[in-house]
Amino acid sequence: MLYFDHAASSPLREEVAQTFFEAVRRDVGNPSSQHRLGRSLNREIEDSRGKIVRLFGSKEKTSLVFTSSATESNNHVIAGVGQSLREKGQKFIAFKGDHVSLTAPLEKLQEEDIEGEFLFHPPRDLEGKVDWQSFFKQRALEENVGLLVLSHVNGQSGDLLPLEELLPLLRERYPQAHIHVDAVQSFGKSPVGWENVDVESLSFSSHKLGGPKGVAALVLKNSAALPPLLRGGAHEQGQRASTPCFSLIKGFHKAIESSLKELESEAFSEAMKKKEFLQKELSRALEKKVSFPFSHEQSSPYILTVIIQGPSSDILIRHLEERDVFLSSSSACSSRQKNYHPSFEALGIDPKDHPHVLRISFVPETTTEEMQNLVKHLTDVIEDLEFLFK
Amino acid sequence: MSDEKSIVIVNVDELWLKGKNRPHYFRRLLNNVRHKLKIIHGKDFHLENENQRLICQSDKPFSRETIRELTSVPGAKSIVPTRKIPRDEDKLYRAVKELLEDYPDKPQTFKVETQRVDKRYNKKSMDLSRELGGFILGNKPQWKVHMRAPEVVIEVKVLEGHFYLSHQKFPGMGGLPVGSNGHVITMISGGFDSPVASYMMAKRGCRQTFIFFHAYPFVGDEVKEKIFQICTHLSHYQDGCELYVVPFGHLQKAIAKTCREDYRTSLFRRYMVETAWRLSARLQADALLTGDALGQVSSQTIGNLRLIDEASKVPILRPLVGFNKHETIQVANSIGTYDLSVLPHDDACSLFAPKHPIIRPDFAYWNSYVAKNDFSELMEKAIDDSEILIFNTCGERKEHVPPKDDSLARV
Numbered sequence: 001m002l003y004f005d006h007a008a009s010s011p012l013r014e015e016v017a018q019t020f021f022e023a024v025r026r027d028v029g030n031p032s033s034q035h036r037l038g039r040s041l042n043r044e045i046e047d048s049r050g051k052i053v054r055l056f057g058s059k060e061k062t063s064l065v066f067t068s069s070a071t072e073s074n075n076h077v078i079a080g081v082g083q084s085l086r087e088k089g090q091k092f093i094a095f096k097g098d099h100v101s102l103t104a105p106l107e108k109l110q111e112e113d114i115e116g117e118f119l120f121h122p123p124r125d126l127e128g129k130v131d132w133q134s135f136f137k138q139r140a141l142e143e144n145v146g147l148l149v150l151s152h153v154n155g156q157s158g159d160l161l162p163l164e165e166l167l168p169l170l171r172e173r174y175p176q177a178h179i180h181v182d183a184v185q186s187f188g189k190s191p192v193g194w195e196n197v198d199v200e201s202l203s204f205s206s207h208k209l210g211g212p213k214g215v216a217a218l219v220l221k222n223s224a225a226l227p228p229l230l231r232g233g234a235h236e237q238g239q240r241a242s243t244p245c246f247s248l249i250k251g252f253h254k255a256i257e258s259s260l261k262e263l264e265s266e267a268f269s270e271a272m273k274k275k276e277f278l279q280k281e282l283s284r285a286l287e288k289k290v291s292f293p294f295s296h297e298q299s300s301p302y303i304l305t306v307i308i309q310g311p312s313s314d315i316l317i318r319h320l321e322e323r324d325v326f327l328s329s330s331s332a333c334s335s336r337q338k339n340y341h342p343s344f345e346a347l348g349i350d351p352k353d354h355p356h357v358l359r360i361s362f363v364p365e366t367t368t369e370e371m372q373n374l375v376k377h378l379t380d381v382i383e384d385l386e387f388l389f390k
Numbered sequence: 391m392s393d394e395k396s397i398v399i400v401n402v403d404e405l406w407l408k409g410k411n412r413p414h415y416f417r418r419l420l421n422n423v424r425h426k427l428k429i430i431h432g433k434d435f436h437l438e439n440e441n442q443r444l445i446c447q448s449d450k451p452f453s454r455e456t457i458r459e460l461t462s463v464p465g466a467k468s469i470v471p472t473r474k475i476p477r478d479e480d481k482l483y484r485a486v487k488e489l490l491e492d493y494p495d496k497p498q499t500f501k502v503e504t505q506r507v508d509k510r511y512n513k514k515s516m517d518l519s520r521e522l523g524g525f526i527l528g529n530k531p532q533w534k535v536h537m538r539a540p541e542v543v544i545e546v547k548v549l550e551g552h553f554y555l556s557h558q559k560f561p562g563m564g565g566l567p568v569g570s571n572g573h574v575i576t577m578i579s580g581g582f583d584s585p586v587a588s589y590m591m592a593k594r595g596c597r598q599t600f601i602f603f604h605a606y607p608f609v610g611d612e613v614k615e616k617i618f619q620i621c622t623h624l625s626h627y628q629d630g631c632e633l634y635v636v637p638f639g640h641l642q643k644a645i646a647k648t649c650r651e652d653y654r655t656s657l658f659r660r661y662m663v664e665t666a667w668r669l670s671a672r673l674q675a676d677a678l679l680t681g682d683a684l685g686q687v688s689s690q691t692i693g694n695l696r697l698i699d700e701a702s703k704v705p706i707l708r709p710l711v712g713f714n715k716h717e718t719i720q721v722a723n724s725i726g727t728y729d730l731s732v733l734p735h736d737d738a739c740s741l742f743a744p745k746h747p748i749i750r751p752d753f754a755y756w757n758s759y760v761a762k763n764d765f766s767e768l769m770e771k772a773i774d775d776s777e778i779l780i781f782n783t784c785g786e787r788k789e790h791v792p793p794k795d796d797s798l799a800r801v
Contacts, residue, residue, distance in 0.1 A: 318607030
C-alpha cells in the first residue's frame with residue numbers, strides 16, 4: 001500500500017499501538033473514583049497531561065484539556081470566546097479557506113449577530129513571501145477585535161503562517177484579542193518552540209501524529225480561561241465533563257513523544273528535501289500537465305497540493321485506489337458538492353481547476369522510493385486515460 | 391366486530407382469458423399474494439379462491455400498508471377491503487351504519503350495488519339496493535343517489551351464509567401474475583426509461599433479474615445507491631428478485647481504446663447487451679428487457695439497434711420502443727419512479743461520449759470490430775465479480791453478495 005493521505009489521518013505507529021492496547025487492558029475503573037483503581041488511572045492521566053503541558057509553558061499559566069477531536073477543541077474555543085465577544089460587543093477576524101471546523105463555528109457566531117470577518121490570504125511576492133506588516137497596516141484601526149483565529153498550517157494548501165513574525169504584529173494591533181491557533185497540521189511536525197508562541201489557545205489532534213483517533217488537545221496559555229463546553233462533572237479541571245479515556249490519552253502521549261523524537265533527528269529538513277524531490281519527479285514525469293499552486297517556501301514540507309490537467313481528481317483517486325495507492329482531492333471534511341469547493345476558491349484556485357486538485361501528504365517515514373512509486377502509478381494511470389482527454 | 395374476520399378481496403384481471411391454464415395462473419397469483427402477506431401482515435391469514443376472486447381472511451386487521459402492498463401484485467385488478475357479515479339483514483344494516491360513520495357530513499353522491507351470488511336469496515338485488523339506499527339517505531340526509539357516476543359505491547354481495555360489504559376499491563396493476571410469462575434480464579440504469587419498462591413487463595407477468603453496469607472507477611460508488619433505491623421500488627412488482635451490479639469500467643475503457651470514437655457509445659451498448667445475454671444463459675432466462683425508445687439517443691437509432699441486437703441470442707423486449715419521452719415520464723410519475731430517477735448521478739457516459747456519435751453505423755466496420763475484439767473472458771469475469779443484491783417482494787434487501795476483491799484493474 002502506498003499511503004499518501006497523512007494530512008487526513010496517519011496510521012497508528014507501532015509503538016503507539018503497543019502502548020494503546022496495553023493501556024486498554026489496564027483501563028479498569030473510573031479515573032474519578034476514590035478507590036485505588038481510579039486514583040491510579042488518574043495519576044497516569046495527570047502525569048501525561050503535565051508532561052505535554054510543559055511543552056507549551058509554565059504550569060501556572062498553561063493548561064491542557066483532553067478533548068475528543070481538534071474539531072471539538074476548535075468549537076470549544078470559538079463558542080467560549082464567542083460569549084465574551086457578545087458581552088463586550090467585540091468582533092472576530094479569521095481567514096477564508098481555513099478548515100471547516102474553524103469556519104463553521106465562526107459562521108454560527110455570525111448567525112448569532114456577532115460581527116466577524118473572514119479575510120483572504122494576502123498575495124505572495126515573487127519570493128513567495130507575504131508582507132503581513134502592510135497587510136494589517138492597510139486595515140483601518142480596529143479597537144474591538146476580541147478573537148483572532150489562525151491556522152498555523154492550512155491542511156489543504158500546506159501554507160505555513162510565520163508565527164514569529166505574525167504574532168507580535170497581531171498583539172500590537174489587537175491587544176485585547178484572544179488568539180487561537182489551529183496547530184493540527186504543524187504540532188509535532190515542525191520544530192516550533194511552543195512555549196514561546198504567544199497565543200491564548202492551541203488545538204491539535206492525536207490521529208494526525210500516528211496516535212489513536214478519538215482524542216485531541218486544547219491548550220490554554222497566558223492563563224486563558226473558557227466556559228466549559230460540557231457540564232456535568234469536575235473532569236478536565238471543570239472544562240469538559242466526561243470520563244476521560246485513559247487508553248486514548250496514553251496512546252496520544254506516546255504519539256507525541258514519538259513525533260518530537262523524530263523532529264530531533266532532522267526529520268523536518270529531510271522532509272523539505274523529500275518534498276522538493278517529489279515535486280521534481282512529478283514535473284519530470286507529467287511536464288506541463290502538472291502545476292503546483294502553493295509552491296513557495298512558507299509551506300509545510302509534508303503537504304503537496306497539485307493540479308493535474310486531464311482526468312478529474314476523483315477519477316484519478318479511484319484508479320489509484322484500485323492499485324492500493326491513496327491520495328485525497330480535498331480536505332476530508334469538506335463539502336460533497338461536485339466540482340466546486342469554496343475553500344479552494346478562497347485559497348486562490350481558479351474554479352475551472354477545482355475538479356483537478358489532488359493533495360499528496362506524507363510523514364518522516366515516507367521514503368523517496370515510495371515517492372517514486374507514487375509518481376510511477378500516477379503516470380501510468382494518466383497515460384492509460386490519456387486517450388479520453390485529447 | 392371482535393369475532394369478525396378482517397377480509398381483503400383481490401379481484402383478478404385477465405386470468406379469465408386463460409381457459410385451461412386458468413388454475414395454473416391463479417395459483418401463481420395466490421402464491422405471490424401469500425408471499426407478500428407473510429412478510430407484511432404476518433402468518434395469521436387464510437387465502438381462498440372463491441368464484442375467481444382471491445379472498446384473504448385474518449383475525450388481525452389488514453393495515454393500509456398491506457392493502458397498498460397488494461396493489462403492487464401484477465394480475466390483481468383491484469383490492470377491496472371487505473366485511474363479512476352473517477346473513478342477517480339487521481346485522482347488515484348495523485354494519486352499513488358503521489361504515490357511514492367513516493364519512494364526513496357533507497354532500498356526496500352514492501349508489502348501492504347488490505349482487506346475489508346465491509340466487510336463492512328471498513329478496514331481489516334491486517330491492518335490497520333500494521332499501522339500503524333509503525336507509526343510507528335516512529342517515530346521511532345530505533347524500534344523493536347518482537346511478538351513473540357516484541362518488542361512493544357501496545357493494546353488497548349475497549352469498550350462501552353471509553354478506554360481503556365493501557365501499558373502497560383500490561385499483562391494482564392488472565395484467566398477469568409474475569412468473570407466468572417467463573424470466574427476463576432487465577438492463578437497469580438510473581434514467582427514467584428502464585424502471586418504466588420493468589414495470590410494464592412486470593404487469594405482463596415477467597419475472598425479472600436486474601443487471602446494472604457500474605462504470606467504476608470512472609464514476610464513484612454513490613450511483614449504486616440510486617440503483618438500489620430504484621430496484622427496491624421495482625422489487626414490489628416482483629416475487630423476490632436479484633440485482634447484479636456488474637463492474638464495467640475497465641471493459642468500457644478497453645473498448646474505448648480500440649474503437650473509433652464515434653462508435654463508442656453504441657459499442658458499449660452492444661457489449662452490455664452481450665454481457666446481459668451471457669447472464670441470461672447462466673440463469674436460463676428467456677429474454678432481455680431494456681427501456682430503449684426508438685431514436686431517443688444516438689445508440690437507439692434503427693441502425694444501431696439492429697446491430698446491437700445481434701449481440702444477444704435471446705429476444706430483447708423493448709416495451710417503450712414507441713413511446714414519446716413525455717409519455718414515459720407520465721408513467722414514471724404515476725408509478726413513483728420519477729422521483730427516484732430524477733436524482734442526479736455520476737454519469738460515465740459524458741466522460742466517454744463522442745462528439746459525433748454514429749447514427750448509421752457502417753456494418754463492415756462494426757462486424758470487423760466485433761470479430762477482432764472478443765472480450766468474452768472479460769465479460770464472464772465481470773459477471774463473476776458482480777455484487778449481487780437479493781430483494782424480497784416487499785422491498786427488503788435479504789441478502790448481499792459483495793463484489794470480489796481482485797478487480798479487473800489488476801488484470
